[in-house]
Amino acid sequence: MPPQRTATKRTTKRAVATRVFPHLAIECVAPQLDCGRFAVKRVLGDSFEVSADILKDGHDQLAARVRWRAPGDADWRTAAMVYENDTDRWSGGFPLDRIGAWRYTVDAWTDHFGTWRGELRKKLEAGQDVSLEVLEGAIMAERASRHATADARKALRQWVATLRDITVDASQRATAALDLALLALMEEHLLPDDLTSYDRELVVWVDREPARFAAWYEMFPRSQSTVPGVHGTFADAERALPRIARLGFDVVYLPPIHPVGHTNKKGPNNSLEARPEDPGSPWAIGNEFGGHTAVDPRLGTIEDFDRFVQAAHRLNMEIALDYALQCSPDHPWLKEHPEWFFIRPDGSIKYAENPPKKYQDIYPMNFWCEDREGLWNACRDILLFWIDHGVRTFRVDNPHTKPFAFWEWVIGEVHERHPDVIFLSEAFTRPKRMKHLAKLGFSESYTYFTWRNTPGELREYLTELTHSPMAEYFRGNLFTNTPDILHEYLQRGGMPAFRVRLLLAATLSPLYGIYSGFELGENVPVREGSEEYLHSEKYEVRVRDWSAPESLDPDIERINTIRREHRALQLSTNLSFHLSENDQILFYVKSAPDFGGRDDLLIAVNLDPAHAQETMVHVPLDRLDLPADAPYVVHDLLTGARYTWRGSRNYVRLDPGVQVAHVLHVER
């Protein structure tokens, strides 16, 4: 196979100097999301570690630094990176002490003086002549002196003289030049001659801590009256708050609180015929009393809402509102801005549909209409309105049915003014679309957790959430149930099933939530095979008796207390699964550095709500720094019991009628 012969044209005078020739290669800077297109996420107080591959030809010593700009700062700051032997990998970090967008990148250069110093030492040890080497050192010291402050300049010039003093033996001068004082001077004052920067600036978005660690409670304020059948008010909802606070929740999330549409109103159990007294679905937003910036008069006034928000704050809780961008047929926007909707050839406005299904109580907005700017601004202003009323967290309804571009824009607009605002994405859709919404800026996201019930499903899914690239940007909020999802596992497993799912949600993830009624074990579906509740609160007022003896309130209060007391449960990527010889018992470890020590929790959960199960669990002794042969004590934070364990394999038995799980703190 002789190669093809081509006539050669010589163009020896092409200007090589006009191109850019980096002396070093900086690659694989981490963390990094989609080539820097999106920000990675952290929370306030985290220390941020950046690493990079830094490559150069030859054997010179290199130096590198991470460079960053804090939110609102004009100046860059830097910190030295350290080299991990023989890996070409460098790392360095800085503390994230402010919320908002931090920019970071990496610089590297050749450490000429360090290289010279290392080689000089080897030559001295080998007894070689170093008379030229000391003169080369003098040249470098002289160069450094040019950019030095007065004192340093004087010191460096002294070194130049010393190195050039031919009355002294070269090896003696060289030995002197190994002085750490000279090294320090040179490290500070010798400018790099090949400073190379990574070709991108990356962004880490820093949220306040509840974006990663919070317990959510969803409740319908209209169900908070104490009289069955009577529509609750914000005042009723305010009276419900102390119990929720006592249970240890951080966020109280309300479905839409706006005026509810009349036209095509849904009746109980999603029936198409509603009676006048039926309250309608709160997601059919808008009527003659207003739209997304009004409150349902049946709940009270905006002042009542403000009082409710303040009451929550006094209890150290915050209120999350629903941001559901759709309108009932009676929403004021349909008359004021028909151009923001889809207009059909007969001039009518198009209702929602998923052919052949029709949703005639809901009108979607046309985000790409001619007046896109007006519509988008109005949607943003809804958020700004509620922010003005003390709301800093929004649960966003079905974001995957509105343009990705809109979310990136509106979250950016809000964060520019209020970097403390938290957005929860309620997108139950295909994995890549859920991930993309998180990349675009959602602080946290609903997950597939309700549908992950077997040990294999839980291990695989939680490992993906905490150890795949998702860990950098997707914060899963594990809800045990929602008004739309009552899983078969809960329908069939009785109270033990509820305890299992509570325990899993609250310990597998620092972010979790329950929807009102969960604590009472409500488990009746609207019909066999459905995940909808019978008499769903979406269409009816449901007044509950919280004093029921079977209530899970004590369990919830206990686990939320444990979460607040243990740093290991406040982090996400510190989860690891370990062998349990009986697969029905899931065994995992949450580990964290704690104030002055370490916080290791060994958690075993019996996933079988119907039968006692026993197993041998395998404790990762090395990782936990536990002795291979000496006994150690584990303390069950749920019951207070203490067990003496030894070695890796230890016995666990869990009877769901008594206790579905151990949350074992390793005592040191």
Add this chain to the structure above:
Amino acid sequence: MPPQRTATKRTTKRAVATRVFPHLAIECVAPQLDCGRFAVKRVLGDSFEVSADILKDGHDQLAARVRWRAPGDADWRTAAMVYENDTDRWSGGFPLDRIGAWRYTVDAWTDHFGTWRGELRKKLEAGQDVSLEVLEGAIMAERASRHATADARKALRQWVATLRDITVDASQRATAALDLALLALMEEHLLPDDLTSYDRELVVWVDREPARFAAWYEMFPRSQSTVPGVHGTFADAERALPRIARLGFDVVYLPPIHPVGHTNKKGPNNSLEARPEDPGSPWAIGNEFGGHTAVDPRLGTIEDFDRFVQAAHRLNMEIALDYALQCSPDHPWLKEHPEWFFIRPDGSIKYAENPPKKYQDIYPMNFWCEDREGLWNACRDILLFWIDHGVRTFRVDNPHTKPFAFWEWVIGEVHERHPDVIFLSEAFTRPKRMKHLAKLGFSESYTYFTWRNTPGELREYLTELTHSPMAEYFRGNLFTNTPDILHEYLQRGGMPAFRVRLLLAATLSPLYGIYSGFELGENVPVREGSEEYLHSEKYEVRVRDWSAPESLDPDIERINTIRREHRALQLSTNLSFHLSENDQILFYVKSAPDFGGRDDLLIAVNLDPAHAQETMVHVPLDRLDLPADAPYVVHDLLTGARYTWRGSRNYVRLDPGVQVAHVLHVER
């Protein structure tokens, strides 16, 4: 934890329209190397498959295409991408029928007509009123007609009339509108209103096929005389070619052929004192007869070289030259261009060193000297000179000791003029530096293969080469030995060890090579524990007797013939390892589509050169489309023997004294 309250500033009139709002997200376009910073590699004749995640909100049908520009073309071409159900992943491809740099990217848009048509069908099936839908279809058809050619415009207008004909029942008009003729017209003429392009153009570099599939033979032309002690010539080397061609090699690689320096010349076995008659190391380039563009007069003239190259071409082989950018103390450049070297404070030129070691026969160039442009151009012109003399392949000596920027530049300069040139990187250094050189443009690379001898090492390393991201850009050339590397496995294993390593190199990779003397089983190191040869050809002329009875020539000829006859051995990423119950026997499969069928090779190699080993190997029946229970015949291409196998587990016994391997072709 009440959120902090911040004063809200409303700026409702921010211009959203001035930003860019892509309607779709195009992500994870593959193949792709380091965010498109570097090209992926293919060879002529490959078909190139591109895939991407394409995401949009809602439920609209999407459409996508791959778009590419062939080398030298100004225009882009496109091909439709197809959707893989429920994965959000699309793929499409095009044939690579030209060498050089191909650019490619991905476009996507909403398929409005397809969406409309799908929904219309569902509504018709549900018996719903579709009178507005047909009018909406008419609007789309009208829009399409505006951009259509005359005939299509006429046809589309006819459809508009049909859809609007209120004398006909709407469902009848809708049924008519499902006509495939209308679909075809709309697919061709309805312009996308939200065409979104991936935000980068990517590059695939296409080499001629020997960049991926070739057998290399390294020889020192000065050793090709038939009289011991007499320095060989190009004429002698020419006489050596027919044997090498008969053995089935494609590339004959020569260490440097340039004048050899006298000063500090190395003697036998790398001794510092050479006798006048010692030939010196060919890597000490340059003397009074010239430098990198001259030939050693002892080898002949440039015309002799040209004849030698032509002789190789006539035998369907090509000559690869060594590109070693360093100079002997006698190289003309030291006098003509001292500014291209490192000048010491006393005005002397700095020789190579790795303190405390000194290499006084070699002077490195200063690639970042003041006259960088002159030096780099001169280095490029060395390549262009030899290209003019029929050379299209260069083995580059120690590229990791010259700047990365230089390699990217010089390979680009050469490829701009001669895209058929192949560069082999001889960098034995840390993994990331080897990978980086491949990314910068080297067509192929030496590997760690010589040091991978156990089954685990081979499986792990070859899996990385063929199934990690390296597979996109790093083509490993598996040399069994080099003048610098005689591995202990060969030193101790006798001829069976040589057979094992030959078999592995030639079947694990489409690119492999041997260094002259391998076929004679030369295995004596310069001293115990060294990988250097005794009487290394680097410092001495070595005349060999190719007619030795123990020669591996028949083995080499056989395996090279098999390689040429079997497509499966000409590809790289088609390698998979499978279970062998005795770990001493390595078992792997190479599979390829062949002309009108498939080419599956099952390869078992006994890695123990001292003992017979037996095992049960596990054939991946599913992957090979073999029956679970019926017998099938495998044909040993090395011996001609045929075996009838059945099911997955089959027996293999290999006695290294008889046969170290089976290369079994599955007969169909």
